[in-house]
Amino acid sequence: MSANPQRAAPARILVVDDEPDLCTLYELTLLREGHQVRTAGTLAQARQCLAEQDFDAVITDMRLPDGDGLGLLRYLAAGQRRERCIMITAYGSPENAVEALKSGAFDYLTKPVDLRQFRAVVQSALQAPEPVTAPAPLPAADTRPTAPPPEEDAGPGQAALARLVGESAAMRSVKRRVAKVARSMAPVLVHGESGTGKELVARAVHACSHRHAGPFVPVNCGAIPDNLLEAEFFGARKGSYTGAVQDREGFFQAAAGGTLFLDEIGDLPLAMQAKLLRAIQERSVRPLGATQEEPVDVRIVSATHKNLAAAVHGGSFRQDLFYRLNVIEIAIPPLRERREDIAALCQVLLARIAHESGVPAIELAPEQLAAIMRAPLAGNVRELENLLYRAVALGGARDSNLGDLAPLDEMPRGAVPSQPAPLPAAVPLTPAAPHRPASAPGQGLAAWLDGQERQLLMQALHESGLDLAAAAQRLGLAARPLRWRLQRLGIPWAEDDGAPAPAPR
Numbered sequence: 001m002s003a004n005p006q007r008a009a010p011a012r013i014l015v016v017d018d019e020p021d022l023c024t025l026y027e028l029t030l031l032r033e034g035h036q037v038r039t040a041g042t043l044a045q046a047r048q049c050l051a052e053q054d055f056d057a058v059i060t061d062m063r064l065p066d067g068d069g070l071g072l073l074r075y076l077a078a079g080q081r082r083e084r085c086i087m088i089t090a091y092g093s094p095e096n097a098v099e100a101l102k103s104g105a106f107d108y109l110t111k112p113v114d115l116r117q118f119r120a121v122v123q124s125a126l127q128a129p130e131p132v133t134a135p136a137p138l139p140a141a142d143t144r145p146t147a148p149p150p151e152e153d154a155g156p157g158q159a160a161l162a163r164l165v166g167e168s169a170a171m172r173s174v175k176r177r178v179a180k181v182a183r184s185m186a187p188v189l190v191h192g193e194s195g196t197g198k199e200l201v202a203r204a205v206h207a208c209s210h211r212h213a214g215p216f217v218p219v220n221c222g223a224i225p226d227n228l229l230e231a232e233f234f235g236a237r238k239g240s241y242t243g244a245v246q247d248r249e250g251f252f253q254a255a256a257g258g259t260l261f262l263d264e265i266g267d268l269p270l271a272m273q274a275k276l277l278r279a280i281q282e283r284s285v286r287p288l289g290a291t292q293e294e295p296v297d298v299r300i301v302s303a304t305h306k307n308l309a310a311a312v313h314g315g316s317f318r319q320d321l322f323y324r325l326n327v328i329e330i331a332i333p334p335l336r337e338r339r340e341d342i343a344a345l346c347q348v349l350l351a352r353i354a355h356e357s358g359v360p361a362i363e364l365a366p367e368q369l370a371a372i373m374r375a376p377l378a379g380n381v382r383e384l385e386n387l388l389y390r391a392v393a394l395g396g397a398r399d400s401n402l403g404d405l406a407p408l409d410e411m412p413r414g415a416v417p418s419q420p421a422p423l424p425a426a427v428p429l430t431p432a433a434p435h436r437p438a439s440a441p442g443q444g445l446a447a448w449l450d451g452q453e454r455q456l457l458m459q460a461l462h463e464s465g466l467d468l469a470a471a472a473q474r475l476g477l478a479a480r481p482l483r484w485r486l487q488r489l490g491i492p493w494a495e496d497d498g499a500p501a502p503a504p505r
């Protein structure tokens with residue numbers, strides 16, 4: 001293996017272990033990689049080394065004669081040191097690994113240490129970039145304007161944080177947490193009601209992390225049939241099931257070097273939970289039909305709108321998996337608890353909608369914003385987004401006026417149907433996308449408005465003999481915005497040549 005190709009200078013690494021043989025093994029492995037290594041046999045010696053010089057990484061055993069590795073983590077944190085720490089824990093002690101990650105370790109390794117994994121984890125720690133700076137807490141009376149629009153020049157992490165619109169204390173705290181937890185390999189569980197922006201937060205964790213150049217693979221755990229779960233997650237060998245005509249990779253392989261985002265993790269059946277736990281613990285998976293396990297290198301971020309602790313209590317979610325996934329929790333508060341973010345969200349969402357729909361820039365009149373502020377918005381940012389789409393679609397988008405927002409105030413809330421109108425049967429269907437942001441039942445106004453738009457679109461399509469261009473003309477739209485609206489509503493549309501429409505995201 002070539003020595004440390006990612007770095008110009010050799011890295012300085014401190015190895016802390018009281019077993020001389022292991023210390024030598026780690027030292028030789030690192031020297032062979034081209035690094036500079038110092039060793040220490042006790043916590044006191046480690047502190048002495050750290051007092052004498054800076055290191056790029058510290059690799060420490062959990063159990064030391066005069067303390068434990070957690071003490072070293074605390075020492076590094078108290079000194080605001082930049083060294084990334086890798087903890088080596090005893091086999092069969094998941095609580096030590098979780099404790100180390102919670103206490104700020106970059107990653108952990110389990111004894112007996114696999115040297116290939118050892119090298120990979122060290123290299124990953126050495127590649128980790130300098131932390132992304134998150135917004136500082138605002139004083140209570142500060143009413144500074146919201147963050148500027150994302151600029152990719154600022155780096156992917158800053159850009160992803162800027163995409164998380166909202167300067168309320170709650171959102172600023174979410175963004176700070178994202179920037180902080182992104183720095184390690186610790187599994188993150190994002191918790192929040194539907195439509196609060198869990199996927200956006202997961203993407204920001206990935207973008208702020210040292211793995212940002214790797215893939216981000218989102219998976220909706222609730223949308224995959226039970227019998228396909230194992231092949232979808234771990235891959236499958238040719239012939240392992242009917243229709244497996246060639247080897248195919250699973251989500252774990254697709255996310256190698258990046259982040260696997262397990263959305264709606266609470267919907268994963270118990271049998272699959274056990275397999276996922278094993279994959280996380282062993283850091284390897286066995287594709288369906290394969291005889292050998294293969295190592296995987298992914299960071300897991302999961303999300304749920306459910307109370308997983310209650311699901312554990314009720315027996316529908318494994319406690320050990322919950323423990324493994326919930327090392328770091330990021331809770332996103334519902335929009336009703338941060339209404340001060342609504343104006344900025346409207347501004348950004350309307351700009352996005354105008355751009356995507358090809359209409360001129362749109363501004364909200366003060367009374368329209370006031371009407372939105374009064375809405376319950378139980379479906380959170382997604383409901384707000386749908387509401388603005390409806391307003392643009394049904395209102396006077398062309399003259400930059402959202403006149404049709406008025407019914408928002410007039411509509412009797414209890415009378416709002418929660419389910420969109422059903423799809424007519426004659427639509428040409430393509431297979432359902434595995435992960436699409438369709439409006440969930442029970443989202444009130446937004447779902448009702450979705451239903452209205454769906455009916456209008458379907459009616460135009462039927463009256464035009466399912467000719468997309470003719471339907472678009474009927475609706476006063478170009479074909480592209482119509483196709484896009486069909487996607488947004490999750491209405492699958494097969495083009496004439498049979499090519500499925502791209503999966504809506």
Ligand SMILES: Nc1ncnc2c1ncn2[C@@H]1O[C@H](COP(=O)(O)OP(=O)(O)OP(=O)(O)O)[C@@H](O)[C@H]1O
Pocket residue numbers: 163164165166192193194195196197198199200201263305345348381382385437
């Ligand atoms: N803070 C925010 N700033 C800008 N857009 C946001 C924000 N929060 C959510 N959104 C937008 O709202 C929509 C829903 O967000 P997202 O899909 O991340 O929510 P979610 O919590 O994962 O939803 P679900 O639980 O239904 O999967 C997306 O279009 C997203 O871009």
